[in-house]
Amino acid sequence: MTDKKTIAVIGGTGHEGPGLAARWAKSGQYRVIIGSRKLEKAQQVAAEWNEKLGAELLTGMQNEDAVRACDIAVLTVPYKFHSDTLDGLKDLLQGKILVDVTVPLKPPKVSIAHIPPEGAAGEQAQSLLGDGVRVVSAFQNIGAGHLSDVEHPIDCDVLVCGNDKDAKKDVIAMAAAAGMRGIDAGPIQNAAVIEGLTAVLIGINIRHKAKAAGIKITGI
Template structure:
């Protein structure tokens, strides 16, 4: 029996993180749309990703791309997170929004700087309301690992969200592209994953980690 895969829209799909995720999902057989403020740039990037992944990727403006996706991924810098989410709010209603946001504030990106001491993703959920099921994931995966399509991603991801079913959907999306993902509790716990990114940047700098440091969860029996 053929499994029906949801369509995925990656807003920020012309950036390194978003492009890597989009390409891996396209290679796994998902229909993917990438969004950008610059439609021509999105179309060009989508064509490149389609060739690299051997799958279906289309480019569009952010609003149009969000409308195409049954699941929407927000993969933009922290400074653009809320502005873009507000722009596409109507297209997010009733959907899962996977937020990859990390509150990095240049130039001190190796220092944890959570907004108000809490999670940037949880704050977005509160703003968007219950009609959008926000899930936090993929903050701790190096973008160039995602872009290396012929190599496995050498780390785990933490998935947090207040809706358990939505969390499980995201865990399965990670599994589909070869990444082990773990339920890590409610969305408030996203603060830990967001903060870990700055910790990993500091580790990369100190130990000159070429491929990007990551995390592994140990002690859990193998999952089916």
């Protein structure tokens, strides 16, 4: 018997999701599912990563089945599909933790922070899903390039915000399992600042011809 929690990464077939999934799987601390709208795509990405990791660690499932099977769902879809994706999964997510990684960027000006009139993506997720789902906003400031190189340590902190202390503790543990320091950054209203920081980091990368700008909190 094992009490490992199961993480499902919704839209885990893109840029941001697979590196997170692979890091959690590699840690040995979680069962990890790659979710997709298409079963075959999820299975293919899981198989590719299992080959890279040298072990059958990841499973691919359709998003709905992935959410059914998980304790903690992690959302990694582009902002324009955020609400529709959550609407479709709302019932299945009740009683679980949703980790929202979404950044509401406004192309083409992705280096300018954009807070939608409805509020930060994390706040939207909490109000759309209701109190039965504990939404935690995290990992928005960690680029896919960092995450997908699973052997490389990530010298960036993860700001974790949400309204439920225990859920935040779970997500801080997930940050540690993925090789980063997670820091409780307050209630879900603070998601706007954290999501906005991603645009700032993208701009810094552009101006410095870099790929890996990140943040570290000092003094604690």
